Amino acid sequence: MSNRDDVKDDHSDPLGPSPEVPTEIPAGVDRRKFIMRSAVISAAAVMNGCARSETEQKAPPPAAAAPPAAAAAPSVPLAADLNVVMKAKGPVLTTVDEFYKVGPGPSSSHTIGPMRITYDFYQRATKLPADQLAKATKLQVNLFGSLSATGKGHGTERAALAGLVGKEPATVDPLFLDSLRDKPDQVFPVKLGDKSIDVSLKDVIYDATKGDFKHPNTMTVKLLAGSDVLLEQEYYSVGGGFIEWKGYTPPKKNAPKYPFATMKELRAHADNNKTTIAKIMLANEMSITGKSEADVNAFIDKIINAMTATVKSGLSMPEDDVLPGPIKLHSKAASVFKRAMDDKIEADRGIGALSAFALAASEENGRGHLVITAPTGGSAGVMPALVYGLLEVRKVDRQKVREGMLAAAAIGYLCKHHATLSAAEGGCQAEIGVASSMAAALTATVYDAPSLVVENAAESALEHHLGMTCDPVAGYVQVPCIERCAFGAVKAWTAYAIASNEIASRHRISFDETVIALAQTAKEMNSKYKETSEAGLALSVVLC
Numbered sequence: 001m002s003n004r005d006d007v008k009d010d011h012s013d014p015l016g017p018s019p020e021v022p023t024e025i026p027a028g029v030d031r032r033k034f035i036m037r038s039a040v041i042s043a044a045a046v047m048n049g050c051a052r053s054e055t056e057q058k059a060p061p062p063a064a065a066a067p068p069a070a071a072a073a074p075s076v077p078l079a080a081d082l083n084v085v086m087k088a089k090g091p092v093l094t095t096v097d098e099f100y101k102v103g104p105g106p107s108s109s110h111t112i113g114p115m116r117i118t119y120d121f122y123q124r125a126t127k128l129p130a131d132q133l134a135k136a137t138k139l140q141v142n143l144f145g146s147l148s149a150t151g152k153g154h155g156t157e158r159a160a161l162a163g164l165v166g167k168e169p170a171t172v173d174p175l176f177l178d179s180l181r182d183k184p185d186q187v188f189p190v191k192l193g194d195k196s197i198d199v200s201l202k203d204v205i206y207d208a209t210k211g212d213f214k215h216p217n218t219m220t221v222k223l224l225a226g227s228d229v230l231l232e233q234e235y236y237s238v239g240g241g242f243i244e245w246k247g248y249t250p251p252k253k254n255a256p257k258y259p260f261a262t263m264k265e266l267r268a269h270a271d272n273n274k275t276t277i278a279k280i281m282l283a284n285e286m287s288i289t290g291k292s293e294a295d296v297n298a299f300i301d302k303i304i305n306a307m308t309a310t311v312k313s314g315l316s317m318p319e320d321d322v323l324p325g326p327i328k329l330h331s332k333a334a335s336v337f338k339r340a341m342d343d344k345i346e347a348d349r350g351i352g353a354l355s356a357f358a359l360a361a362s363e364e365n366g367r368g369h370l371v372i373t374a375p376t377g378g379s380a381g382v383m384p385a386l387v388y389g390l391l392e393v394r395k396v397d398r399q400k401v402r403e404g405m406l407a408a409a410a411i412g413y414l415c416k417h418h419a420t421l422s423a424a425e426g427g428c429q430a431e432i433g434v435a436s437s438m439a440a441a442l443t444a445t446v447y448d449a450p451s452l453v454v455e456n457a458a459e460s461a462l463e464h465h466l467g468m469t470c471d472p473v474a475g476y477v478q479v480p481c482i483e484r485c486a487f488g489a490v491k492a493w494t495a496y497a498i499a500s501n502e503i504a505s506r507h508r509i510s511f512d513e514t515v516i517a518l519a520q521t522a523k524e525m526n527s528k529y530k531e532t533s534e535a536g537l538a539l540s541v542v543l544c
């Protein structure tokens with residue numbers, strides 16, 4: 001038990017110094033703000049195990065006074081029956097092979113998710129009875145919300161078509177996606193039973209950007225017989241490449257050996273068992289999936305290798321390379337790396353090289369090449385930068401990096417569990433912020449930091465991304481995304497440097513408190529700053 005837990009007893013209100021919250025709305029105080037503040041305090045109390053003040057305990061629950069959704073006034077309210085919303089109530093059950101996904105850039109939610117969705121629909125369609133398939137004439141995809149608003153910049157229509165023709169994100173050749181961009185009129189036959197249906201980019205429709213959607217990233221896929229619908233499914237790309245659909249129920253899983261829903265619980269398992277967060281995560285991974293340690297490590301090795309490959313590939317691109325899209329953005333990873341290596345001061349070389357590694361992987365994402373969601377495509381430069389730097393430059397033991405990947409996954413799981421990994425829900429804090437936090441936990445774990453230091457490093461990195469908006473210029477995951485990955489990587493290192501050198505027990509803010517702030521900030525953020533390219537840099541930058 002750290003001293004910090006003692007400190008919390010004195011200041012159980014994460015929003016301010018006053019532990020007392022009056023039952024009545026005080027005169028002159030905005031009702032909405034009052035209710036919201038009470039709701040946040042309640043959530044913080046539950047997650048941190050802090051006792052609520054006597055006055056708070058007597059107060060009616062916020063829902064009785066007004067629905068939390070109305071109080072939060074989210075710009076795009078999420079439907080309560082989405083699993084991504086509901087699962088915040090149980091223990092974390094996410095596994096590494098669900099979390100770290102290899103797929104084409106530039107966006108896990110707008111590229112990998114839609115490709116997984118149409119591939120899923122294609123699989124369902126193949127199972128229809130032969131007499132129904134015989135009638136089929138057309139496949140149609142409709143994109144809504146953020147998928148429609150910024151899908152063009154993310155290549156969503158190409159990804160959706162690729163899934164329809166049976167391509168999966170992990171194995172699709174990025175050159176196939178490039179060919180769709182270069183020759184958009186191509187037509188592909190899709191075999192469904194004895195029937196062959198021609199599909200092209202014209203079958204992917206950019207539909208309404210605003211509406212009463214269950215999730216900002218909503219899409220429908222239909223198999224039609226003339227105007228009759230043979231099969232239709234509504235899907236949601238809920239962030240990080242995860243998908244759900246109308247009526248979705250999560251797959252049944254085994255119970256984790258060490259159930260946890262908060263960092264406090266996770267760290268308690270580690271500390272009580274005199275082990276590390278990484279080892280607890282490994283035990284859970286094995287108990288949930290039934291896999292052996294060797295199988296888990298084999299998967300993590302695949303991801304580590306893919307991460308180092310994206311950095312190498314990005315660094316090897318010519319210095320005058322120009323990324324696809326209207327921004328005409330020049331690649332800079334190779335130049336930054338070369339020049340940083342000439343720096344006379346070692347520390348400057350280190351920061352320059354780490355930045356270059358992140359730029360390299362992120363530029364690969366911008367090219368639509370294969371990247372790894374950690375947690376998303378837009379943030380796909382952050383974790384690889386640290387993995388590459390630690391493994392290939394510092395030559396740390398690979399086993400340590402495997403453990404770091406597990407600790408990093410725990411951070412991502414908790415953010416997904418209680419907040420979001422989707423920029424369409426939470427802005428860039430949910431992408432680069434979470435990635436940086438994961439990378440800080442990875443680094444601390446690699447250097448054998450105690451569990452409290454791992455938590456503190458992750459907390460610090462996340463805390464200093466809170467409020468960061470998503471405003472990709474022209475809807476392309478390039479500006480500010482590519483440089484932002486470099487900043488996320490450097491901030492991860494800074495967070496580790498502070499956490500490993502401060503008195504750990506004096507670190508005032510817990511990771512769980514910061515995740516609550518992430519969720520709350522996501523809810524209150526204006527929708528213009530949630531991957532819609534309607535504000536911020538997306539508005540102020542003029543493309544000539």
Ligand code: SF4
Nearest residue numbers: 378423428431470481
């Ligand atoms: S601004 Fe951030 S969240 Fe938005 S697309 Fe870029 S990296 Fe992703």
